Amino acid sequence: DGGITQSPKYLFRKEGQNVTLSCEQNLNHDAMYWYRQDPGQGLRLIYYSQIVNDFQKGDIAEGYSVSREKKESFPLTVTSAQKNPTAFYLCASSTPLTNQETQYFGPGTRLLVL
Amino acid sequence: GESVGLHLPTLSVQEGDNSIINCAYSNSASDYFIWYKQESGKGPQFIIDIRSNMDKRQGQRVTVLLNKTVKHLSLQIAATQPGDSAVYFCAEKRQTSGSRLTFGEGTQLTVNP
Numbered sequence: 001d002g003g004i005t006q007s008p009k010y011l012f013r014k015e016g017q018n019v020t021l022s023c024e025q026n027l028n029h030d031a032m033y034w035y036r037q038d039p040g041q042g043l044r045l046i047y048y049s050q051i052v053n054d055f056q057k058g059d060i061a062e063g064y065s066v067s068r069e070k071k072e073s074f075p076l077t078v079t080s081a082q083k084n085p086t087a088f089y090l091c092a093s094s095t096p097l098t099n100q101e102t103q104y105f106g107p108g109t110r111l112l113v114l
Numbered sequence: 115g116e117s118v119g120l121h122l123p124t125l126s127v128q129e130g131d132n133s134i135i136n137c138a139y140s141n142s143a144s145d146y147f148i149w150y151k152q153e154s155g156k157g158p159q160f161i162i163d164i165r166s167n168m169d170k171r172q173g174q175r176v177t178v179l180l181n182k183t184v185k186h187l188s189l190q191i192a193a194t195q196p197g198d199s200a201v202y203f204c205a206e207k208r209q210t211s212g213s214r215l216t217f218g219e220g221t222q223l224t225v226n227p
Contacts, residue, residue, distance in 0.1 A: 004157075006157075031213050033214075041219060041220075042203060042217045042218060042219045042220055043158070043203070043217040045214065048213070048214065050212065050213060058214075090157050090158070092157075094213055096212070096213040101146055101207055101213055102148060102160055102163060103148075103205075103213075103215055104160065105150075105157035105158045105159070106157050107156060107157050108155070108156065108157045110155075
């Protein structure tokens with residue numbers, strides 16, 4: 001099956017701990033994105049990458065880091081500097097070709113703080 | 115500031131009725147719009163999209179209308195079913211923002227049997 005996978009489905013973080021959320025896609029998409037969603041709210045962009053080995057900050061990048069070493073993978077690290085990490089994290093991908101800009105989403109990872 | 119937003123945060127309809135979900139946007143440079151459906155605990159699912167050179171686009175039981183004059187986007191769902199209950203988001207792509215999308219806050223649609 002083609003699609004976007006995120007793991008784990010649930011993740012627990014202790015105070016002061018860094019945790020990494022996985023996002024993999026086999027759609028051959030160039031661009032990948034990380035969003036944060038708080039209860040009852042919309043999606044806010046954390047980081048995005050339009051091509052391998054390149055990424056840009058979104059609207060709420062503080063306390064997060066990413067890497068894009070492979071086209072199919074875009075892991076997100078929630079660092080200890082992120083003081084309010086409890087949220088639903090969504091990964092998406094798209095091909096930035098004209099007429100194909102739709103972003104497709106993974107199933108999400110829910111991060112909880114112990 | 116510029117934003118994509120929704121007129122109503124919640125919408126309750128009877129099964130079989132038609133639903134209309136609205137979205138206002140303020141950036142006249144936006145050239146592409148998408149509607150997503152998000153069920154509880156899941157990732158958003160693409161429903162339908164429309165480009166700024168179109169006024170209307172139809173899919174299976176769904177229609178998107180774009181009124182560029184008043185910067186308004188709507189999603190119409192025909193013969194609403196209980197399975198349509200979800201949060202619906204509109205998103206816009208601005209010409210100056212590359213591939214980034216800007217999302218609205220969402221409307222919770224509840225379908226009553």
